[in-house]
Amino acid sequence: QDYTHDPNARAGGGIVVTYKDDVATLDPAIGYDWQNWSMIKSLFDGLMDYVPGTTELRPGLAESYEISEDGMTFTFRLRPGVKFHNGREMTAEDVKYSLDRVTNPATQSPGAGFFGSIAGYDAMSDGSATSLGGVEVVDPLTVRITLSRPDATFLHVMALNFASVVAREAVEAAGDDFGKQPVGTGAFKLAEWTLGQRLVFEKNADYWRAGVPYLDTVTFEVGQEPIVALLRLQNGEVDVPGDGIPPAKFVEVMGDPEQAARVVEGGQLHTGYITLNVNTPPLDNVNVRKAINMAINKERITQIINGRAVAATQPLPPSMPGYTEGYEGYPFDPEGAKALLAEAGLADGFDTELYVMNTDPNPRIAQAIQQDLATIGIRASIQSLAQANVIEAGGAGNAPMIWSGGMAWIADFPDPSNFYGPILGCAGAVEGGWNWSKYCNEALDAMAVEADGITDPAMSGARMAKWSDVYMGVMEDAPWVPVFNEQRYTMKSPRMGGDDALYVDPVSIPVNYDYVYVTE
Amino acid sequence: MAAYLFRRLAQAALILLGVSFITFFLLYALPADPVRQIAGRSATAETVENIRRQLGLDQPFVVQYWRYLSGLVQGDLGRSYLQKSEVSELIAARLPATLLLMAGAILCELVVGLTMGIIAALRRGTATDNALMITSFVGVSAPQFVVGLLLLYVFAVKLGWFPIGGYGTFAHLVLPSITLGILGSGWYSRMMRSSMIEVLRQDYIRTARAKGLSRRRVILRHALPNAILPIIAMIGIDIGIFMGGIVVVESVFGWPGIGQLAWQAIQRVDIPIIMGVTLVSACAIVLGNLLADIVTPFIDPRIRVR
Amino acid sequence: MSDTSFPETRPQGALARLARRKLAVLGLVLIGLAVGCAIFAPFLTSYGPDEQHFDGLTIEGAPLPPGGEYLLGTDLLGRDLLSRLMHGARTSLIIGVVANGLALLIGTLVGVTAGYFRGWIGSVLMRFTDLMMAFPALLLAICLAAIFQPSLWIVALVIALVNWVQTARVLYTETTSLAEREFIAAERALGAGHVRILFLHILPHLVPTIIVWGTLGISTTVLLEATLSFLGIGVQPPTPSWGNIIFENQTYFQAAPWLVFLPGAAILVLALAFNLVGDALRDVLDPTQRGRD
Amino acid sequence: MTALAQTQPGAVKAPGAEPVLSVEGLTISVRTESGLHPLVSDMSFALERGRTLAIAGESGSGKSITSLAIMGLLPPPAVRVTGGSIRLGQTDLTALPEEALQRIRGNRIAMIFQEPMTSLNPVMTIGRQLTEAIEAHEALGRDAARALALQALRAVRISEPERRLGQYPHELSGGMRQRIMIAMALALRPDVLIADEPTTALDVTVQREVLELLRDLQRDLGTAIILITHDMGVVAELADDVIVMQSGRMVEQGTVEQVFTAPREPYTRALLAAVPRMRPAAPAPVAQAAARGQVVARLSDVEVTFDVRGGLFGRVTHRVHAVAGVSLDIREGETVALVGESGCGKSTIARAMAGLVPFRGSIEIGGKRLGGTAADLRAARREAQLVFQDPMAALDPRMRVGDLVAEPLVIHGIGTAESRRARVVDLFERVGLSRRHVERYPHEFSGGQRQRICIARALALEPRLIIADESVSALDVSVQARVLDLLRALKEEFRVSYLFISHDMAVVDNIADRVAVMYLGQVVELGTRAQVFGSPAHPYTRRLIEAVPVPDPRHQRQPSARLDTEIPSPVRRLGDPPPRLRLRDLGNGHVVAEDTALHPTA
């Protein structure tokens, strides 16, 4: 329909994908990791979906949908004849059950907050209701969802993994272990799971989308060190290294034309940034924050990570709608930065701390930042800690500066709003929140709400312009130093077929398993 | 023997209790909040508190510990915060692999270490002795990650003798065992050398030689069993030292053991898993020591009577 | 009543005899070298250890191999490896010598006290040792280091706190059997106090074991420090230590072997140097070994 | 050298017989920091089948070193053969490679070592240690080897030989271990058997048996024996030929009759003169002088038990009643000898008196009660000095002997460094060592020399009481005599008292004022020397006296009943203490146990 099938594609065969970390769960309400995100996408479907390899929405389990005039009511018509892996036909009841489940606090879903705009969400989250009032089953193939406030991103939310439709009886049968025995409507079903070793996905022969998936099986091998995974790829044992090309091997791979040819490069919805805690003197002085912005040599930092990124000028990555074209950001200007500092009465600089997560290459990047800061007299000592400790310090507001790498924002869905709320808005600037700058600008918050109130698809241009203004406003206050937007580099084995875009799919990371195929 | 075992097991239980208390306390004092990891970044403060309450993490330390302990005596290690499954299940799935790896490593370090130690003791002061000493120090000083990758690269990728990581067959076990065992073999060879030198001075070695036994027999049948006695106690100690190495070796070789599980849990403060792994490894250490103490009398009849 | 004895040579002091062993002297020289580096590194190097040089990386961001302007090459941030190694000597010596020494001291104290006194003191100490031994060392280090603010001295302390256990265990066993020896009873019969017996008659016999554990402990502790810094609870970057240089770069060991093998060699040489001195010292202190070389 | 020149070769060589072993000009040297120094020089002798050659001589004269050289087992790397030859039949052993030596050792030459306690592998069964020696030299199956081993055990007349095969060395007593060593050495019927002090560590009764055993075996198998000993009594009983050594050289060589009846060398004469002999039993003169001094040490009803743990929770189930109620007074200037079989509790009494083992009852030394305050204990320890049974074990191997001897002075804060040094040198000279020895370490001395160091150490504090536990047993007669003289002189000079523990009745007879005979932890007879030796009242005492070897080759000994059973054990169940013996006074302080039920042969 909206995606033209690859004419060279042939069905059959299997591939092997590796990951370093184990897969925690395949429960769509809970899974929120690098490695299970796309697995869940292949096991489950939501009402909405994206065109493979792009950020374009398309209907999923919903055949069609209607949005009311005021943009507050969404009526989804379900596709008939869609079957769960257990053979039962999917109905509107399942949709409602799934949304109730994900928003029920007992589920402890890390994605529950995304559904905050559905009417009745608050009652769910404080435990006074067990069912979302805003989700109605009209008939077995129709679901009506009413919002409590206009939300332009709602269709994206319905495409999130968290909104996947699950089979009630399977959830109830499995109890707490649904994440190990997932039953969905997706292109693949789970055939084998050996804890700590391997998961095997098997083609869902009854899949409702015609022609896909091509592959008979996808085998995930977990616990594989990225370097070793690459060795195995070079040896023909692995088709896709899920964690990408390890930095240590990047130069070697790119230096070998035969291997470089199989490297796929693509953008991703990612920004690496430094948070500057606006409550911690002297970072509470906007000029100091600007000076820091001007002191960071972003080109140098991209060089350190072997040029696998492009320097960033603003919070949003370039491929995100709402990105402000032509905005130069703060220029690299140590002299100017020094002048600004002197103006702020800090000609001699000051002492501060820079928190960073302890996995390569983040400590290295932090050291580069440290050196840049040193040139303008800021003496930052590095606190290189385990992820949990950095998040703790950030949430508590103890960290003057944090380099976001390793925990950085990769968008959940391709919409500018996704970069604002929890990490730049006032809502996140509380104790324990993810807004580590503790930056709170009420005016911008209001503007953000306004922007998301524009639900008319026709007005989306205006909405994006508004978002652009919000981020420009943020840049004015400089609570962040946007450093770079990471490029994704993946490799594939020679036998892998399919459009390159499928390997750097902005949504199905790292690969869209449903649409790739093998050539032999 | 049964009485002895009973006493030792009671002692072991006490030690485990101590370990569980200290670990629980340290994790409680740790400046990282597991709830924030569970709740995710879109969560509101309310949700966070909600989850905290559900997990009972808002309770005072003593209550939390008591609850953990009561679960423990029923064999319930709790549920992982992030993996969302029973810790006992997660550990059970991975424990055999780790035990296998440990066994392989112990075998490897014993064979390599003891051989090196014996040869060094016999060739004391010669170039061979010096070369072996340097080798054992290389073993002790070499970072395991690099050793593992190096072995993998040479013997698996280049020579193709072994699979490139993985788990299942004997061939899979060889390289990880060697990697893990190299460090210990350095220690063993040094200990063995001292011990052997000491034993070789004993009168009964002279007696054995006076009987006209071959050199080989004197070494293997008379000196070795005596020299190995102080080493056996080391094996128990060893298991504790292994835990660090196991994390690295398992990740290099894609070995599905508890090391990787522990590593991820530590990174993300998944307390039930950390607790579980700690207790299991403490168990292994305690049992290892116990085993060493049980085996020793089989070799040394002098302590059998006690 | 003469007997077949040889003209007595005046026994020389232990130091003089040590000095006659070439290997021991070599060891001393190497240790001196490391200490020299640790103290005088700032005056000996032409680049600062933390200076990131623009020309220290290739265009693709790869480090430079040894030779050329940077004698031992550069690291992934374009810093001079030689300078980092020389400055790293300070951290590594503190860990390998001070922390390891402290661990040895605690271990010896606990093991010897428990083994000599037995009774309730011994029981309490040994049960505590068993407890500590059952505790995965790495986890303990991680927790302790995370609870305290990491600094070099805290790390040294933590390492000492987790590393004394094995020494204590081994020395305990040895002390118990030593305490049973007849000459200890003879000393007691003479009226010698506990302190005298412990220091003059028990400790000297433990020297070989202490030396073996002490010298092997050097590499172990230096690498443990690296593991801790790798976990973000050791010495914080950019402060170099031999261990953390290895850990920072270990995945690059094929692309940039010098970043792993040179600091590795430094650790090895340090440990070997101590071992050479230790071995010689042991032989010199052990009268039954006189007459060898 | 002169001694050797005077020796007629025919004195040793029986005409016509080919010697099995001949040693020619053997020189053994030690490498030291100042070069090579000879330990044994120019040793020559020949040994024929069926004969016994005794090598006697003072301690440290090179007897053990010589025998090790014959076995090719000199301690590496410092000690080596630097000259001469050792010929077994036609083969020169010094030139043989290790492999060839292996075939000879155990098979054609076997050796019994000086220390039976440590010479067996503690972790191997007796059976295995025996059979492997057999299997190493003869192509036999397990069963055949086992049969041979059993036969060897029977030959040494050990009780329950089958059971012994499965036992470990620590389960056997010293005497039994020594028999095992002999069985091992004889299993393959070697041409030459070297026995290095085979009986020094044993008490008289066992010594008797072992000597008779050797004689019988030699008669049956025709083995040539080299017997190394410092005990001239043993030499006289067993040897055919004798070599006397001094300072690494042979000074005299001849048949046993020649040497005993017509010693040529002054040293030999001195040696023989020094041999202690049992004085002919004379009826006890009434009321001896020694007994009337002040009491230095008083033991009343001393009991020492050791717990044996077992069962659930490691409870005490058995007790070793090492000392079961001993009362004894030692007066100023008096020497009390304590005699008795191995394991009867002699050393335990000594240890209790030194405050080394807990005891019940009371021990007072110099008026201070042991078990009182720490200060009392310290004072008592100054008053009473213990000379340990095993000199090697009692000296810290890592200290110089000079420092060891000075240590008591340091501990009790006596004198300055200089005065202590002077005192040490003085003490060394008094016990027959030279000032040059002061800087050496214990392992560089022979067994007898070490014993003298221990004695010097005990003398350092000028104590009022010296407890000498088998202190002269390891010494050669001449040194023994000197040490005994020394002890006597000290007694005269300082009125030192002695508790003299020994199994050598001849020595005891020479030194003791009073004698206490112990059996299984209790005193069975106590009286003056004359009373006990002159009119022994207890059968056990009589047995002990009979067993003493007589240093006269013409002395004919009537064969005595052999004791194959073990000594009754002092290990008893909890709550079942051994019955106390009642002592009967025979008058004049001569007491004897009434109950003879405990008598071993009864």
Ligand SMILES: Nc1ncnc2c1ncn2[C@@H]1O[C@H](COP(=O)(O)OP(=O)(O)OP(=O)(O)O)[C@@H](O)[C@H]1O
């Ligand atoms: N390992 C050694 N290193 C140096 N000197 C030694 C060594 N062993 C023995 N000696 C010396 O060699 C000499 C002879 O010793 P040997 O053991 O043969 O004496 P012995 O005649 O057997 O004395 P004893 O009757 O006391 O056993 C002694 O002076 C001793 O000090």
Ligand SMILES: Nc1ncnc2c1ncn2[C@@H]1O[C@H](COP(=O)(O)OP(=O)(O)OP(=O)(O)O)[C@@H](O)[C@H]1O
């Ligand atoms: N520490 C101990 N624990 C248990 N039993 C012991 C201990 N010390 C001695 N015994 C036992 O006590 C008894 C007496 O031993 P002791 O050493 O006093 O004998 P002894 O008369 O000196 O013999 P020897 O002549 O062989 O030296 C022996 O049966 C011995 O096995």
Ligand SMILES: [Mg+2]
């Ligand atoms: Mg000798």
Ligand SMILES: [Mg+2]
């Ligand atoms: Mg004794």
